[in-house]
Structure formats: structure tokens, C-alpha cells
Amino acid sequence: MLAVSEPDSNSSTLEPPATAPVRDLRRVPIHADHWYPLAWSKEVKRGRTLGVHFAGDPIVLARSESGTVFALEDRCAHRQVPLHAGVVDGESIRCGYHGWTYDCTGRCIDVPYLGRERLPNGVRSYPCREMYGLIFVFPGDAALAEERPLPDLPSVEDKAYKTRRFGREVKCHYSFMHENLMDMNHQFLHRRQMGQMRARSLGRRRGEDWVEVDYTFARMEGKQPVGEALVFGASKKDGDQDHKDVMTVRTGYPYQTLRILSSDGTLVMDLWIVYVPLDAAQRTNRTFGLLSIRRPGIPFALDLAWPLLVWFTERIFKEDRWIVEQEQEAHDKQGADWNHEVFPVINELRDLLRNCGGRTVIPIHKAGGTA
Amino acid sequence: MLAVSEPDSNSSTLEPPATAPVRDLRRVPIHADHWYPLAWSKEVKRGRTLGVHFAGDPIVLARSESGTVFALEDRCAHRQVPLHAGVVDGESIRCGYHGWTYDCTGRCIDVPYLGRERLPNGVRSYPCREMYGLIFVFPGDAALAEERPLPDLPSVEDKAYKTRRFGREVKCHYSFMHENLMDMNHQFLHRRQMGQMRARSLGRRRGEDWVEVDYTFARMEGKQPVGEALVFGASKKDGDQDHKDVMTVRTGYPYQTLRILSSDGTLVMDLWIVYVPLDAAQRTNRTFGLLSIRRPGIPFALDLAWPLLVWFTERIFKEDRWIVEQEQEAHDKQGADWNHEVFPVINELRDLLRNCGGRTVIPIHKAGGTA
Amino acid sequence: MLAVSEPDSNSSTLEPPATAPVRDLRRVPIHADHWYPLAWSKEVKRGRTLGVHFAGDPIVLARSESGTVFALEDRCAHRQVPLHAGVVDGESIRCGYHGWTYDCTGRCIDVPYLGRERLPNGVRSYPCREMYGLIFVFPGDAALAEERPLPDLPSVEDKAYKTRRFGREVKCHYSFMHENLMDMNHQFLHRRQMGQMRARSLGRRRGEDWVEVDYTFARMEGKQPVGEALVFGASKKDGDQDHKDVMTVRTGYPYQTLRILSSDGTLVMDLWIVYVPLDAAQRTNRTFGLLSIRRPGIPFALDLAWPLLVWFTERIFKEDRWIVEQEQEAHDKQGADWNHEVFPVINELRDLLRNCGGRTVIPIHKAGGTA
Known part of the structure; x- marks a missing residue:
């Protein structure tokens, strides 16, 4: 395991973008030897x-x-x-x-x-x-098949949690989905839902078939929206750094998880998600997500708030779906991966997805002609 | 003319599927030197x-x-x-x-x-x-043009018959249409309209530019539907083998006919049909059919029953259209003819369509990407 | 400047169609070094x-x-x-x-x-x-950018004129648009709006990056429609050749103008138009047109008639759009320019568009398969 203990947010630890990869990640097929x-x-x-x-x-x-x-x-x-x-x-x-x-x-x-x-x-x-x-x-x-593990999802079966099943077809290569969820610097996309939030990455870790990163969040301005408070918990006072919740996003090939631990070590949110390519070109995936939220002390409070949570997560997911489809369109038009990544954990993730993916190359063609 | 006198239904006379053909039948263009x-x-x-x-x-x-x-x-x-x-x-x-x-x-x-x-x-x-x-x-x-015959359709001009003109665009190569009509073992497709019918082939014959096959039908269970009785005539008692109607399906390139002779030799139904490729890839055909039904003794009985007959034949045709379009889609995706035919007359028909078709190869491409 | 003083309409001066061009005009990209x-x-x-x-x-x-x-x-x-x-x-x-x-x-x-x-x-x-x-x-x-001129459109800024801004996406290569406007022999297309009009070309002139042609019009039969009278002015008596309005159509690369001068030398109509390719294959253009009509002596007369003029020009433009899209479809299907041009000024125009266009070739493909 590669442990990277120093925080890598802000300018201090940012590495130069990876040199041109041997394989275009968007043409790496997902590996079929998984459930x-x-x-x-x-x-x-x-x-x-x-x-x-x-x-x-x-x-x-x-x-x-x-x-x-x-x-x-x-x-x-x-x-x-x-x-x-x-x-x-x-x-x-x-x-x-x-x-x-x-x-x-x-x-x-x-x-x-x-x-x-x-x-x-x-x-x-x-x-x-x-x-x-x-x-x-x-x-x-x-x-x-027998030797490969099925996912282990204790929160889904634990009555202390309520689980929302969601998903939809998204018109992009699965890799865009992994990068979207793992790069929490994209809060600007959700500015209408989340207000002005800034993520701060605390460090990343990597193994042979997984990579993970920890974040805390700080509100730059404005008030915390109600929907967000429901999902992530009400925010603590600013500057109260020691008591912050920690979010860990992990790609454990081919799945992805996002977990929030409160300052007292309670798992308050537990998301498991996977992006299943549908077509041969792997330009469309069907997303299956299980989002488990820990029930608060007050009985039925979470059930009452559930419709709001559903609305909030659908709005977030819709914005993410829209942007990754824009990324796929750009790739289709450019016929190559022109991304210029500056965030180290994403370069690690891209490397991982390349290494764990299928050995063949998806035969795609540069989209011709239309504006 | 090749006469095959033994019945070829059931296992006794079934031949092994033809070896891999030199030409993919679905890429054989229809021959243009016909009307x-x-x-x-x-x-x-x-x-x-x-x-x-x-x-x-x-x-x-x-x-x-x-x-x-x-x-x-x-x-x-x-x-x-x-x-x-x-x-x-x-x-x-x-x-x-x-x-x-x-x-x-x-x-x-x-x-x-x-x-x-x-x-x-x-x-x-x-x-x-x-x-x-x-x-x-x-x-x-x-x-x-002068030396090539136009079709001769006496039933269409005979007042003893009433003729329905029908047709529609079907998104498949014309060969799928010929095979669909000639292989009467596909009654399972029409189980909702026809009940549990089983075709029994009595023998096949072949000439240079034609192939034909005779069938009788037995009801496996259930009652004969009214629509079917109108088209094919009320069925005789089970086991009454000697009095059965005989259906002959014939491809006389490039046309196809289906005729039913009653046990007394009367032509009770006479269908002429042709599948005209519309596009250069010949993946869509326009079907023109003339279905002539012999008028029964009671005056106007057929006219009164006509709307029911129209409904019945439309339903059957809709199911056939749907399944041949599924076949075409499979071929487009696979980029080759993976059919595994076990019924001898259909292998004869495929051979005939290859031999009578145009000499060129339709330049098509394997459909890429979409699920 | 090449001056061609003799009138080139009718059979007397018609030249044979140009020999097969080296470059397919429909694959010549518009030159990017213009505004x-x-x-x-x-x-x-x-x-x-x-x-x-x-x-x-x-x-x-x-x-x-x-x-x-x-x-x-x-x-x-x-x-x-x-x-x-x-x-x-x-x-x-x-x-x-x-x-x-x-x-x-x-x-x-x-x-x-x-x-x-x-x-x-x-x-x-x-x-x-x-x-x-x-x-x-x-x-x-x-x-x-600095040395290339922006268009100079005095009529648009002159209060003696009223200007209509119009345009729309048209699904064709920009060259079809230039040819459509310059070849006034296509009045037959607008027979419902314009009646039976016949254009007579008076002569053409050409420079390095421009070509222009003069026309007069004669009504073959019927009455002048109201919409047309508004745009072109009420027609003079037949045979009154000396008092006819003169229309000049000019392609000054990459723009196009159409001006009508009345017999007393007044500029009664002044159209400036350009066709901007949208897609890489340049099979769709967005048209931007500024149509300036000189105000008549009676105050507000033109303003009152404006809705009729809008309706009239929209109808004409719709017919032109339809026909050039048909031309593009034919080219896409044929994969080459099969045009057989007999009108000299159009052959000059085609030559000009080839010479002034980009040096590359638009990589397009023959449309396969569909009818």
C-alpha cells in the first residue's frame, strides 16, 4: 500500500499533470471478471x-x-x-x-x-x-465467479440505516463517473444546491485495485441548505477544524463508495455505487446506487424528511449526469482524451482504472461533422 | 426439378445444417432484372x-x-x-x-x-x-423487360374471390421475409391468434428459380379461433387426416405465394406477395401483398366477415414484422449470419435466394456501440 | 477585372458546362480568415x-x-x-x-x-x-484580423431604409446558398409567390474575390402579387425595357449582396447575407441576412406593409431552404458533385468559391444505406 500522508490540497503538493498516457482511458473496457x-x-x-x-x-x-x-x-x-x-x-x-x-x-x-x-x-x-x-x-x-467476492454492504441490512436505491442510464464511459465522484473540488457544479462549499483533501491511499481520498468541507459563504444538512448532517461552527466530519471516497475496482464519518466516529452516510456499461462502445452506463443514511435519535424523523432527501439527491445526480455527458461529448468530438488533470488523486484513479480494466481497446470513431 | 417425395418433418428426415455459406445471404442484393x-x-x-x-x-x-x-x-x-x-x-x-x-x-x-x-x-x-x-x-x-414475365394472378381478377391488398415497410432484408413465410414451424409466434397449432411438412420440390413445400396442420389443444376459420376454413375433425387442407408455400423468385387447397381440390386461399428493397443496404423492404379468399356459398357472408379478417391478418402480419426486424437487428449487431437452420426446406430456400440474387455484395458495416 | 459585356442569357452566349473540377466544391471548406x-x-x-x-x-x-x-x-x-x-x-x-x-x-x-x-x-x-x-x-x-475589412452596410444605418434581420439554420454547404441566390433562373421555384417571371441576365463581371451579374425581369403571364410589389416595387408596363429596374447579385467572398436599382438610379432594395458553416463537415450553415428596403414617399406606408413583407420573404426563403437541402441530400447520397451547370455566371461563381475557399478538403463520407 502506498500511503500519502501529507495533505495534497492547495498548491503545496500539487503535481504536474501526468504525461501522455499510453492508453486512452476512455477506450479501456471495464474488466468483465467481476460481479x-x-x-x-x-x-x-x-x-x-x-x-x-x-x-x-x-x-x-x-x-x-x-x-x-x-x-x-x-x-x-x-x-x-x-x-x-x-x-x-x-x-x-x-x-x-x-x-x-x-x-x-x-x-x-x-x-x-x-x-x-x-x-x-x-x-x-x-x-x-x-x-x-x-x-x-x-x-x-x-x-x-466463485472466487471473486460479491460486495459486502452491511449498512443496507442494518436497521439503524435507511437505504435509498437509485440510478439511471448515463451516456458516458464509466471512468467519467469514478472521476466525478472522487474529485470533490467540483462543488462549484452544485452551487445552487450546496451553496459555496470548499473541499479540502486530507490525504490519499492506494493499493493494487483501490484508491481512496479523505476530505473535509468548509462553507465559504451563505447558509447550509436544508437538503444538505439532512444528507451530511448539520455543519459545525466554522474554524472548528477538529470536530469536522470526514468524507472518504474510494474506488475499489469496479465499485465505488463514499462514506462520511462524524467526528465521534459514527458512519452517518454510506454510499455504494457501480456504473455498468451497456453498449459495446461503453459510451452508456447504467448506474446502480445504494445510499444508506443513519437514522437520527428521533423516531421517524428521517422517514418524514425522506422526500426532501430524494429531491436533493436527484438534483445533485442530475447535475453530475449532465456534466459527465458533456465530458463524453467532448471526448467523442476530439477523438482523444484532452483532459489536463492537476489533482493528484484523480491521476492515481485514472492510472488504477487503466490498470484494472480489460486488456483490449474499445474501437470507437471520432464523431464526424455535427456541431 | 428436384422432387423430394418423403415427408421431411419430425426428426426422421432432418438434415444437418448447411455448412458455412460462401456468401452471407443478408448481403445478397435482390436481382434487379425482374418486375x-x-x-x-x-x-x-x-x-x-x-x-x-x-x-x-x-x-x-x-x-x-x-x-x-x-x-x-x-x-x-x-x-x-x-x-x-x-x-x-x-x-x-x-x-x-x-x-x-x-x-x-x-x-x-x-x-x-x-x-x-x-x-x-x-x-x-x-x-x-x-x-x-x-x-x-x-x-x-x-x-x-419484355422477355421477363409479369406475375399472373387469376384469383385477383376472378369474381369468385375477394382480394385484400395490404403491405407496409418492414425494416429487414427481403430474405428474412421469404424464410418467415415458408417456415410454418413458427406457429408458436402466433399462439395468441392461432392457438396451439402444429405444422407438418409433407414434402418439398425445387426447380432452378423456385422452391415449394406442402403442409398440413393439426391443432394441439384449444379451439379454433374465429379469425382463423375465416381465413383457412373451419377445421375438420381431429385425426381425419385424409380430409385435411393442404397449404403450399412457394418462392418463385422474386415473388412468393401461399395457397390452400381444400380436400376437394378447391383453391380456398391464394396469397401473392413480394418484398421490395427500398434502401441501398436493402435493410428495409416495402411489402406488397394480394390475399384472395374464395367466397363461400352464402352471398355477402365474406363481406360481412371482412373486417374481422382484416383485423386477424393485420395482427399476424404485425407479429411477423416484429420478429423479422428482431432478426435483422441481431444480424446488424453480429455483422454476420449466425443462423443455425435445421429445417431442410429453409436451407433450400436460402440456397435459392443466394443463387438467384444479384452478383454483388451489399457493403454493410457491423453496427457499432449501441446496446 | 474581367468584364463580360455581352448579355449571356438565352442560348446565344451559353457556354458548355465546365469540365470536371479538380476539387469537389461541396468539400471546399469556407476560408476562416474573414469576419x-x-x-x-x-x-x-x-x-x-x-x-x-x-x-x-x-x-x-x-x-x-x-x-x-x-x-x-x-x-x-x-x-x-x-x-x-x-x-x-x-x-x-x-x-x-x-x-x-x-x-x-x-x-x-x-x-x-x-x-x-x-x-x-x-x-x-x-x-x-x-x-x-x-x-x-x-x-x-x-x-x-485587423487588416481584413468588416462589411460596410450604409443602408442598414440610413434612416431612408427600413431593415429586416432574418436567418435560420439551413442544412447544406454554403456554396448551394450562393448559387441559389445568384441564379435568378430559379424563379420557377417561387411560381406560387411570384407568378410567371422570367429573368434576363444583362452581363457579368468578375474580380479576384468577387463575381456579379445584372438582371432584369419580365412577367410572362398573370398579375404581379402584392408581396412582390412591396419588395421589388410596382412593375412598369411590359416592353418598357428602358425603364426596368436592374437587380445586381454579387458574391464578394465570403458575403453576398443583392441590390435593386430603379431606372432613376435609386437603390430601392439592398440585401446583405452570409452563410456561416456550423459543423465540421460544413453541411449546415446559419444564415444571417439584413434586408434594407427604401422607404417610399408616404410616411409609415412601409411600416404598415411590413408584416406582409415579412410573410412574403419568409415564404420565399422557406422554398429556397427546402430546395438547397434537397441538393445537399442528393450530394450526400451521390458522394460527389453531379451538377451539370449550363449558366455561365454560376460556373464562374463555383470557380470563385473554389479559389477563395480553404485549402483543405472536408472529409465526408458517402451516406450509406438509407433510402
């Missing part, structure tokens, strides 16, 4: 299917009559039409065109007009687990 | 034009003041703007921009600001015939 | 920004608190997001993401979390002038 949520549990009803995508691969999620979810390649071996348009039949899926039928391992178990002894090959199946209200799929080498 | 309908007669009013396309070639159909339809290249020789935006002037078309005028052979007969002795070259004209309420054009080598 | 209007003054409010484009280059126009307009490259040096989404702060722009700040010369003057002694490089600035209600930018080599 990725592809849907919320409630999206896949009993006896129904749902067609989803991972980095361009079509995958059908099906919940059998017995309630188990399984995941297959979403195209019939026969004429390549999507199996999600078919029919769940007991513990199997029947293609909606000619009725070819596959069990939960992808084996073809029936072609209505063909003898059972001559059945063709089936389709690929994917390891699949259901946890925390999410359906996780392992899109990479299935032999590695 | 293709490009519009319904009623779409081209007297003194008006209609812009249509054949495989990317823009063609203007114009009905002169005298009522004759003619077909020209749909762009002015001057500045390439579409002639269909111009004005029919007697037996000629005047371009809507600078008024260059072409007669029905495509010859330029007037440029308002130029002497008649210096008129420029004109535009291409196409052989054109009007029959059965359709406007047929010969888009290929005009020298072959 | 181009990128917005109307009223579009850029005090303390606000406006994002515009010149030939694919994003440019932000900002009006500072003091009212001065300046123009910068519209992307932050940091993460390439558009500066027009930022905030005007006094005489500078602050990026909306992390707050990087640029002055009116493009220099980075603040990064909130970085010491002032370590500020990164800024962004490009563009010479910018505000005249006639337009914001002009010099997108080319800034060193040439």
Missing part, C-alpha cells in the same frame, strides 16, 4: 423475463416459476432473436419464434418439430446471484 | 408524381394528364433535386427548381432559359406497367 | 454566455458585466466541458464544473483549489467586434 448488477430484483417478476446488456452483450434475466433468477445469452441459437421476447415455462425459457426451449444452464431441451435425440447446442449461461435487491451477473470467465 | 411493384395504383393520382425507391435508386412515378404512368430517375439532370417535387405538365415532368422538362422517355425537352437546339441530356427512364392495382417497374437491364 | 457573424447582438445578454459554432469549432460568446462581448474557445482547459455552461464573473468566465476561470483573452486566472503561481494554460481567444446588431468573430489567423 455486476444488471437489474433491480423487482424488475424481474416471477415467470417473466427481462432483456439487459453488459458492454454490448445481450443477456436475458428470467425468474422461473419457483422464483429463482437465471441469466442466459439473450438470443436463440436458431435465428438469433432475443429470448427475452419468449415465454418462461417452469424453469426454462421457450423462444417466442419457433419454440426452441432452454433450461437455466442454457442447454436446448426442446425443439417442437425435432426429435429429442437431435437437439442442437444451446446458449451461454452466466453465473447469477440475487442480493440487496439487485441481480448480480458475472459476465467474464465463469470459472472465476 | 417489381413500387406503388399501389391509387397512390399516383392523375397529374401527380410519387417519389419511390428501389434498393437505393430514387424513382419518380408520374401519371400524365392522359392517365398513363411512367417512371424516371428521380433527380433532375441539372442540380440533382428530386423530380417528384416538380410539376406534371401534359405528358412530361417539369423540375420544380429551374423548370427543366422531361418527357416520359426521360429526354430533356425544355430548359426555359436555353435554346432548344442546345438542350442537355435527360434522365434514365424505366419500363413501367400497371396491373392488378399495382405499378410495376423493371429496375434492371431494360433490354430484358 | 463572420456568429450571433445576433440581442442573443447575448449582459452577464450571460452563448455557445456557438464555426465549422465545428465550439466558441463561447460572453457579454461581460460592462457590456463588452468577447469570444473564447468553448471548452475548459481542464476537462473539456463547454464554458458556455459556466458563469460570467465580471469580465471573465468561470467554468461550471470545478470553477476554473478565464479572462477575455483566454488566460486562466483562477483555479479555486490551486495556487495562483501554478495556474495552467488557458484557452484560445478570438478577435470579436459588434456591429449592425451582429457579433462578428474572426475564426482564422488572428494576426490577419
